[in-house]
Amino acid sequence: GAVVSQHPSRVICKSGTSVKIECRSLDFQATTMFWYRQFPKQSLMLMATSNEGSKATYEQGVEKDKFLINHASLTLSTLTVTSAHPEDSSFYICSARDPDYNEQFFGPGTRLTVL
Amino acid sequence: QKEVEQNSGPLSVPEGAIASLNCTYSDRVSQSFFWYRQYSGKSPELIMSIYSNGDKEDGRFTAQLNKASQYVSLLIRDSQPSDSATYLCAVGNYGQNFVFGPGTRLSVLP
Numbered sequence: 668g669a670v671v672s673q674h675p676s677r678v679i680c681k682s683g684t685s686v687k688i689e690c691r692s693l694d695f696q697a698t699t700m701f702w703y704r705q706f707p708k709q710s711l712m713l714m715a716t717s718n719e720g721s722k723a724t725y726e727q728g729v730e731k732d733k734f735l736i737n738h739a740s741l742t743l744s745t746l747t748v749t750s751a752h753p754e755d756s757s758f759y760i761c762s763a764r765d766p767d768y769n770e771q772f773f774g775p776g777t778r779l780t781v782l
Numbered sequence: 783q784k785e786v787e788q789n790s791g792p793l794s795v796p797e798g799a800i801a802s803l804n805c806t807y808s809d810r811v812s813q814s815f816f817w818y819r820q821y822s823g824k825s826p827e828l829i830m831s832i833y834s835n836g837d838k839e840d841g842r843f844t845a846q847l848n849k850a851s852q853y854v855s856l857l858i859r860d861s862q863p864s865d866s867a868t869y870l871c872a873v874g875n876y877g878q879n880f881v882f883g884p885g886t887r888l889s890v891l892p
Contacts (some may be wrong), residue, residue: 710882710884710885711870713882739874769874770816770831770874771816771828771872771874771880773818773825773827773828775825776825
């Protein structure tokens with residue numbers, strides 16, 4: 668299957684700082700990428716859909732000013748958690764859709780811990 | 783609202799048995815169906831996709847689709863302890879977001 672990378676894999680930060688997570692599709696061009704959050708023992712929660720060259724579409728209840736998404740190229744989307752707080756600690760996972768096959772591939776995830 | 787339902791489990795099967803995972807969906811016009819495997823602490827991994835009614839086999843995995851019944855299943859033959867994971871069903875249409883089910887936790891007992 669296609670490869671999606673995510674960086675960093677783990678980050679620990681102090682409360683109030685901002686954290687940027689990068690998601691890259693390595694062997695296909697992804698016009699659409701997705702950002703999910705998953706708390707321990709819970710289901711995937713879609714946060715937002717990121718479309719190349721346009722504004723992201725956020726799910727209900729997700730603060731767009733807190734979770735900034737940029738999809739500046741066909742292979743890169745970034746999620747910035749601004750002014751992170753301990754309740755933002757979670758497993759953040761991106762995915763990218765391969766338009767040729769309509770299949771969605773996930774990155775390895777970023778585990779964020781806010782102290 | 784489009785919904786995808788799965789039994790949360792855990793589904794426990796002995797090693798070597800067949801594990802049967804089921805999924806139902808509400809959007810009758812759905813065209814694409816996927817099964818993902820997620821190990822604890824890891825991200826989901828695509829293991830099967832199916833688009834037409836009937837069976838699709840890949841190694842020990844068989845996906846079954848019945849659009850009339852809005853039902854898709856995954857069979858795992860000769861289950862191994864390494865198959866213990868959460869299995870996510872996803873349903874979608876071209877150009878639209880996938881809808882994921884909550885997942886079924888499978889435990890294969892040695």
